[in-house]
Amino acid sequence: MAAAPHIRTATLDDEEALGRLDRDTWSTLHAVMPRPQPPYEPFYSERFGPRDHLVAELDGRVVGYIRLGFPTPLACNAHVRQILGLAVADEARGTGVGRALLRAVCAEARGQGARRITLRVLGHNAPARGLYASEGFAVEGVLREEFLLDGVYVDDVLMGRSL
Incomplete structure (x- = not known):
């Protein structure tokens, strides 16, 4: 049985590993932005820093992250958090890393006072949608054919759950 991933808040020292993970896992299965090209942008930005990321480690190696933020800057929406990114290294897929990150980010959002x-x-x-559904997320809306990826129109599915 594989070891459970260690989940922690990201640090400044994680930036290089997170940027590499983001580039290595890029795919039109989950990305709507073009494939990153050198010179690469920093992983952290003015909008999202280490405090906005939870990191998964296996045997001391960063193998995943999840980004948590606010869906809008409006005070009337401050009770909601939004998952704004999730990546798991190819070699760590199927080991529970994504599920552990998802559970940890829900606990973090709850700890911040979020209700949803x-x-x-x-x-x-389909793999991500199945994971989210198994963790209590429900489809709350679908933007039909919102993106054109690799010559195919793809829906943008909005999911959510109460905390």
Whole structure:
């Protein structure tokens, strides 16, 4: 049986590993932005820093992350958090890393006082949709054919759950 991933808040020292993970896992299965090209943008930005990321480690190696933020800057929406990114290294898929990150981010959002958590997932990303559904997320809306990826129109699926 594989060891359970260690989940922690990201640090500044994680930036290089997180950027590499983001580039290595890029796919039109979950990304709507073009494939990153050198010179690469920093992983952290003015909008999202280490405090906005939970990191998964296996045997001391960063193998996943999840980004948590606010869906809008409005005070009337401050009770909601949104998952704004999730990546798991190819070699760590199927080991429970994604599920552990999802559970940890829900606990983090709850700890911040959030009542709901939402996310957006591409309609053709069946593995992610299955994971989210198994953790209590329900489809709350579908933007039909929202993106054109690799010559195919893809739905943008809005999912959410109460905390």
